[in-house]
Amino acid sequence: xxxxxxxxxxxxxxxxxxxxxxxxxxxxxxxxxxxxxxxxxxxxxxxxxxxxxxxxxxxxxxxxxxxxxxxxxxxxxxxxxxxxxxxxxxxxxxxxxxxxxxxxxxxxxxxxxxxxxxxxxxxxxxxxxxxxxxxxxxxxxxxxxxxxxxxxxxxxxxxxxxxxxxxxxxxxxxxxxxxxxxxxxxxxxxxxxxxxxxxxxxxxxxxxxxxxxxxxxxxxxxxxxxxxxxxxxxxxxxxxxxxxxxxxxxxxxxxxxxxxxxxxxxxxxxxxxxxxxxxxxxxxxxxxx
Amino acid sequence: xxxxxxxxxxxxxxxxxxxxxxxxxxxxxxxxxxxxxxxxxxxxxxxxxxxxxxxxxxxxxxxxxxxxxxxxxxxxxxxxxxxxxxxxxxxxxxxxxxxxxxxxxxxxxxxxxxxxxxxxxxxxxxxxxxxxxxxxxxxxxxxxxxxxxxxxxxxxxxxxxxxxxxxxxxxxxxxxxxxxxxxxxxxxxxxxxxxxxxxxxxxxxxxxxxxxxxxxxxxxxxxxxxxxxxxxxxxxxxxxxxxxxxxxxxxxxxxxxxxxxxxxxxxxxxxxxxxxxxxxxxxxxxxxxxxxxxxxxxxxxxxxxxxxxxxxxxxxxxxxxxxxxxxxxxxxxxxxxxxxxxxxxxxxxxxxxxxxxxxxxxxxxxxxxxxxxxxxxxxx
Amino acid sequence: xxxxxxxxxxxxxxxxxxxxxxxxxxxxxxxxxxxxxxxxxxxxxxxxxxxxxxxxxxxxxxxxxxxxxxxxxxxxxxxxxxxxxxxxxxxxxxxxxxxxxxxxxxxxxxxxxxxxxxxxxxxxxxxxxxxxxxxxxxxxxxxxxxxxxxxxxxxxxxxxxxxxxxxxxxxxxxxxxxxxxxxxxxxxxxxxxxxxxxxxxxxxxxxxxxxxxxxxxxxxxxxxxxxxxxxxxxxxxxxxxxxxxxxxxxxxxxxxxxxxxxxxxxxxxxxxxxxxxxxxxxxx
Numbered sequence: 001x002x003x004x005x006x007x008x009x010x011x012x013x014x015x016x017x018x019x020x021x022x023x024x025x026x027x028x029x030x031x032x033x034x035x036x037x038x039x040x041x042x043x044x045x046x047x048x049x050x051x052x053x054x055x056x057x058x059x060x061x062x063x064x065x066x067x068x069x070x071x072x073x074x075x076x077x078x079x080x081x082x083x084x085x086x087x088x089x090x091x092x093x094x095x096x097x098x099x100x101x102x103x104x105x106x107x108x109x110x111x112x113x114x115x116x117x118x119x120x121x122x123x124x125x126x127x128x129x130x131x132x133x134x135x136x137x138x139x140x141x142x143x144x145x146x147x148x149x150x151x152x153x154x155x156x157x158x159x160x161x162x163x164x165x166x167x168x169x170x171x172x173x174x175x176x177x178x179x180x181x182x183x184x185x186x187x188x189x190x191x192x193x194x195x196x197x198x199x200x201x202x203x204x205x206x207x208x209x210x211x212x213x214x215x216x217x218x219x220x221x222x223x224x225x226x227x228x229x230x231x232x233x234x235x236x237x238x239x240x241x242x243x244x245x246x247x248x249x250x251x252x253x254x255x256x257x258x259x260x261x262x263x264x265x266x267x268x269x270x271x272x273x274x275x276x277x278x279x280x281x282x283x284x285x286x287x288x289x
Numbered sequence: 290x291x292x293x294x295x296x297x298x299x300x301x302x303x304x305x306x307x308x309x310x311x312x313x314x315x316x317x318x319x320x321x322x323x324x325x326x327x328x329x330x331x332x333x334x335x336x337x338x339x340x341x342x343x344x345x346x347x348x349x350x351x352x353x354x355x356x357x358x359x360x361x362x363x364x365x366x367x368x369x370x371x372x373x374x375x376x377x378x379x380x381x382x383x384x385x386x387x388x389x390x391x392x393x394x395x396x397x398x399x400x401x402x403x404x405x406x407x408x409x410x411x412x413x414x415x416x417x418x419x420x421x422x423x424x425x426x427x428x429x430x431x432x433x434x435x436x437x438x439x440x441x442x443x444x445x446x447x448x449x450x451x452x453x454x455x456x457x458x459x460x461x462x463x464x465x466x467x468x469x470x471x472x473x474x475x476x477x478x479x480x481x482x483x484x485x486x487x488x489x490x491x492x493x494x495x496x497x498x499x500x501x502x503x504x505x506x507x508x509x510x511x512x513x514x515x516x517x518x519x520x521x522x523x524x525x526x527x528x529x530x531x532x533x534x535x536x537x538x539x540x541x542x543x544x545x546x547x548x549x550x551x552x553x554x555x556x557x558x559x560x561x562x563x564x565x566x567x568x569x570x571x572x573x574x575x576x577x578x579x580x581x582x583x584x585x586x587x588x589x590x591x592x593x594x595x596x597x598x599x600x601x602x603x604x605x606x607x608x609x610x611x612x613x614x615x616x617x618x619x620x621x622x623x624x625x626x627x628x629x630x631x632x633x634x635x636x637x638x639x640x641x642x643x644x645x646x647x648x649x650x651x652x653x654x655x656x657x658x659x660x661x662x663x664x665x666x667x668x669x
Numbered sequence: 670x671x672x673x674x675x676x677x678x679x680x681x682x683x684x685x686x687x688x689x690x691x692x693x694x695x696x697x698x699x700x701x702x703x704x705x706x707x708x709x710x711x712x713x714x715x716x717x718x719x720x721x722x723x724x725x726x727x728x729x730x731x732x733x734x735x736x737x738x739x740x741x742x743x744x745x746x747x748x749x750x751x752x753x754x755x756x757x758x759x760x761x762x763x764x765x766x767x768x769x770x771x772x773x774x775x776x777x778x779x780x781x782x783x784x785x786x787x788x789x790x791x792x793x794x795x796x797x798x799x800x801x802x803x804x805x806x807x808x809x810x811x812x813x814x815x816x817x818x819x820x821x822x823x824x825x826x827x828x829x830x831x832x833x834x835x836x837x838x839x840x841x842x843x844x845x846x847x848x849x850x851x852x853x854x855x856x857x858x859x860x861x862x863x864x865x866x867x868x869x870x871x872x873x874x875x876x877x878x879x880x881x882x883x884x885x886x887x888x889x890x891x892x893x894x895x896x897x898x899x900x901x902x903x904x905x906x907x908x909x910x911x912x913x914x915x916x917x918x919x920x921x922x923x924x925x926x927x928x929x930x931x932x933x934x935x936x937x938x939x940x941x942x943x944x945x946x947x948x949x950x951x952x953x
Contacts, residue, residue, distance in 0.1 A: 009773075016769035019762045024784050028791075031799035038802050053695060086691070093688045108946070109692060115938040116699060117896040118776040119915050120931040124698025126919070127705060134701060166694070190674055199784050217790070225792025241863060242794045242899070244719040249798055249903065260804060262795045273790055353858055373861040374870075390877045399873070400863030447863065470940035 002121040007128065032266075039259035049202040055260035055265045065244065073268055075155070076223040079162040081218050083170045086163065092204075096183070107175060122232045125161050126152065129233075153235035166219040173218075177211030178204070185269030190206070213280040217273050224269050235236055295395060303486045304329040304367070305350070305378070310359035312345050319345040327455065327489060334498040335491045336535070337508035343491040346508075348456050350489065351380045365455050374403070379448035380457040383608035384464055385440055387432045393419070393443055394428030395601070400451045418446040421483070437465050441473055445480060456489035462497060474500050495535050498525070507531045528569055529662035532582040539585065539631050541632060542664060544579040553661050555579055557663075559627035564601045565659035578664040586634040587658035590641070591651050599641050600653030606631065608648045611641075616667050693776040699935065706928035724929040735929045744914035748895050751826060752911055755833045755894040756887050762834075763886060764843030764879070770842075773896045788836035797903030800832050825906035832900040837893050848882035849875075881948050888945040894939055 039056075041049040059065045094106050113121055128134045129151040139145040151157060181204065189199040205212075231238035245265065248258030277283065320342045327333040335343045342453050348354040365382035368376050379400070387555050394415050401411040422442040422598055424435075432440060432563050441461060448456050458593055462470045462477075478501045492498055498505045499519040506516045507530070515527040526532035533540065533620040543557035553573050555563050565581045568572045582655030589597055595601055606622040608632065616637040633652060635641050643649075709721035710729070727734040735741060770782060788796065801824065807824035821827045852875060860870035876883075898912045905913050911934075918927055 013773050013775060016765050016773065017775075019765045020769060020785065020949070022783065023762055023835070023838055024781075024787075026787060027800060027831060028796075029802035034803040038806075040943075041764075047861050089684070090688055090691050093684065097684075099672075106692070111942070112699070112939075115697060115827060115942045116935050117912065117931075117938075118898060119919070120934055121698055121704055123927065123931060124700075124702040126833060127701050132712065134715060146675070164694070164698070167909040176707060186673065197791060204918065221790055221792065225794055227794055227902065228916070242792070245686060245794055246902065247797065248803070255802060262798050266795050267791065269792060277708055281707065288945070349860055351858075353861075372866070373858070373863050374866050380859070380862040381858055382855045383856060384853070386855040388856060388859075390876075390880075399860065401870065403864035451863065530935055610926075649875065 037148045038256055039263050041256050055257045068239045068244050069241050071239055078221055079223045080220045081217050083166050084165050087170040091171050092178055093179035095175045108172045118228050122229055158230050160234045162223050165229055166222055168216040169218040173211040173215040177208050181207045213282050217276055254261045291506045297406050304610050306362040308360040311357045313357045318511050327487055330485050332488045332501055332503045333504040334505045335508055336498040336505050342511040343508050347491050349457055351457055352376050376656055377454045379453045381444050381461045382656050387444055390430050393430050396436055397447045397450055402662050418450045419594040422446045437467050437608055449484050458490045460492050504546050529580050534630045537584045539584055541581045542544045545573055548573055559629055561627055564656040565661040568660040569662045571663050579661045581659050582662045583654055583659045585632045588633045588652050588654045594651045597651055597653030601656040602654050608644055608646055608650055611644055683944045700726050702931045704930055705925055706932045708925055724774030724925045735926055742913045747908045747913040751830055752891045752894040754830045755837055756890040758834045758885050759837045759841040762838045763845045766842040767845040771846055788839045793938045796835055797832050797900040801903050824904055826908050828904040829901050831905045833897050835892045836889045841890055844886040845882050848879050850880055884948045885945050888941050
């Protein structure tokens with residue numbers, strides 16, 4: 001019995017391991033290994049490939065590619081930081097200044113954009129910002145502008161869209177963590193002679209750090225991998241790296257180069273996430289789980 | 290240690306019987322060669338400090354834990370190879386484990402439906418059970434709507450509707466507050482009488498075990514120290530551990546000076562000479578290290594020293610404080626010579642109602658009430 | 670900076686104004702999309718030409734209403750079909766994983782857990798292309814070795830389902846695990862003690878306990894699948910799901926029919942959101 005009981009547990013374990021193995025092996029691990037292999041191949045004749053790092057070489061020698069890459073990274077970091085700066089006061093307001101119904105209502109309101117497709121949200125911004133859009137008409141009507149104003153297709157617009165899309169993933173962890181801060185800690189900070197600035201710097205922000213890190217990581221990931229917002233709001237010149245990957249794969253049918261790009265993007269995002277975790281002394285399991 | 294089970298020997302009339310149960314977790318021996326039998330309809334308690342292995346025994350009986358060796362029989366048949374759901378005994382869990390997403394009726398019907406009883410019969414049995422536990426018409430309530438005591442009764446009824454050979458209870462009163470616990474002690478005992486089911490009850494609270502049980506096994510460090518009626522344990526403790534664990538007691542450590550049949554003369558660590566009766570069935574000789582136990586109510590307390598001249602042991606002390614608790618009032622006395630403290634029951638005669646702190650009192654007790662046990666290195 | 674600490678009135682006014690502005694920023698694009706669904710004009714923009722329901726119900730071109738647009742309706746059906754499969758698979762794997770990680774110990778458990786979290790930090794586009802590359806490799810191999818034409822492994826609805834499942838399964842696992850962690854295993858033992866076999870105990874006690882989390886995870890999985898764009902874009906075959914179809918229309922420049930569709934989507938996800946809030950509140 002003792003044996004059969006143990007073997008029942010073992011059988012159970014094996015049955016539960018099968019789905020997770022199939023999933024991770026077939027859909028995550030093997031595809032990425034295969035993508036790595038493809039990225040190190042170069043077509044020498046039709047249907048004949050050779051091992052080479054030429055695809056990576058092409059990335060570094062062609063300014064368009066690495067500039068797009070750098071631009072995507074820098075704008076993603078900027079968007080993440082801006083999202084944090086904009087979201088923090090709002091999260092603080094919801095978590096600490098409000099009570100009861102108003103609090104849960106505003107918190108739910110923050111979730112609204114998440115429930116609506118990114119396409120719909122971006123569409124909304126297009127209606128607002130295009131030449132024949134709502135703001136353009138509004139400005140003419142007030143007298144700010146003489147003719148139609150085109151506000152789409154520039155970096156600032158891309159930024160507005162990216163921040164909008166990511167806001168939820170910053171606000172939710174921030175509200176959650178700020179809510180867990182005991183009011184009496186803030187009161188004690190004041191009681192011991194602190195002012196608004198020192199209390200914020202020495203008590204509130206250190207407490208909120210885990211939330212800030214997890215919010216920043218998620219927002220950064222989503223921004224870096226975004227495709228819709230830069231392409232629709234930035235137009236042809238958006239120069240976003242995911243768009244470049246799409247071009248190589250679907251338009252040019254150059255999978256080898258596209259796979260190399262994919263790997264570079266994955267490498268960049270992993271590095272920045274890893275650095276973020278190291279700097280804040282957190283682990284992925286804590287942040288995500 | 291003393292394996293004279295109630296009834297004695299291996300009588301086949303036992304409802305439940307454990308034979309040489311051993312349970313090891315790696316190097317740690319949680320249960321060490323425990324044997325006992327429980328007669329039908331008995332209220333049997335296993336009493337011991339936390340970590341003594343009593344929960345391990347219960348979980349082995351319920352089937353959630355496989356013993357390293359030994360056997361467990363229900364009505365004479367070994368069930369050691371049977372999974373928990375097939376054993377004809379049920380368990381009441383420490384935190385009751387009532388299913389929160391089901392109603393009271395659904396909780397009670399759960400086991401009936403698993404037996405394949407049709408819903409109509411099951412409903413009738415559930416209604417009967419609710420009637421018997423004094424909760425008629427509460428079937429549609431959610432578990433959360435019941436009070437702690439009501440939940441307790443539902444948890445027991447849920448098992449008893451299955452008419453099990455025995456009910457295993459894992460400290461079910463532990464989570465209740467003090468007042469409710471006192472009340473539930475009485476109620477549990479009544480329920481057991483009413484249903485006539487064998488109960489195996491584990492607890493670390495000696496008063497629960499003494500009040501409710503027909504038989505109690507005192508357990509320590511994986512072994513049974515003694516099995517007996519509550520009176521046996523209280524008045525005839527078989528080991529120093531039992532004497533110290535069951536009921537309140539005063540304790541001295543000392544060395545045997547001389548032995549005269551059952552009577553021993555002991556010099557305590559503080560240099561006081563005491564007379565005591567050898568207990569525990571082990572031979573005492575001159576020079577043995579012993580522990581002496583005296584119950585608070587065995588000590589006679591008086592203000593006039595002449596009154597206790599007939600006692601075998603006499604001490605003069607001063608009152609430190611009175612712990613007033615109605616009929617259970619105690620006095621804390623400091624021995625004049627040694628500074629040792631004694632716990633003494635105060636008779637409610639009024640003689641002592643005006644005791645002052647620091648007042649001189651005289652204490653005495655007979656050697657029959659002083660039990661001397663060989664002191665063990667790891668004992669107590 | 671909390672209500673118990675006095676601050677100047679101007680600070681409160683300024684802070685309140687900022688938060689108000691923030692919420693206007695949050696809802697403005699959605700309101701605009703909804704309002705222009707009723708504009709009696711060929712373009713979703715000003716001027717306002719009056720109220721109409723044509724963009725929902727008009728049967729003919731050029732003012733084709735949503736409910737008569739066969740192509741769009743078909744893409745809604747495709748999305749629905751995909752979302753159902755993704756939800757089903759993700760929930761099944763999520764439950765299995767929750768039991769695996771909460772109830773069992775095995776070597777390399779932490780490593781497997783980390784691997785399981787990985788899909789959340791891989792950009793969706795890359796998940797898409799890696800699966801595309803791998804499935805093509807297999808399909809090519811099958812074709813060259815056995816002469817089998819594996820159309821499923823070329824961009825198709827099947828691949829879209831797998832692609833979305835690859836990361837939605839992680840989310841379902843996390844949601845269901847969190848609930849299972851709070852489950853008191855004594856309840857399962859109680860069920861066994863009352864005569865249920867282990868399987869029956871899980872089915873009658875543990876699964877009902879997990880139900881709010883399962884329903885919540887299913888709603889999130891359904892919506893994430895329905896609205897997914899990045900992964901889908903790389904794997905889509907001939908049947909276009911809704912997001913891909915809408916994207917095409919957006920680039921072409923569109924009629925307010927798209928607004929009507931967006932409004933419908935908002936209502937759908939809004940009611941699902943409410944449902945999930947309701948289910949979570951019912952937790953015991």
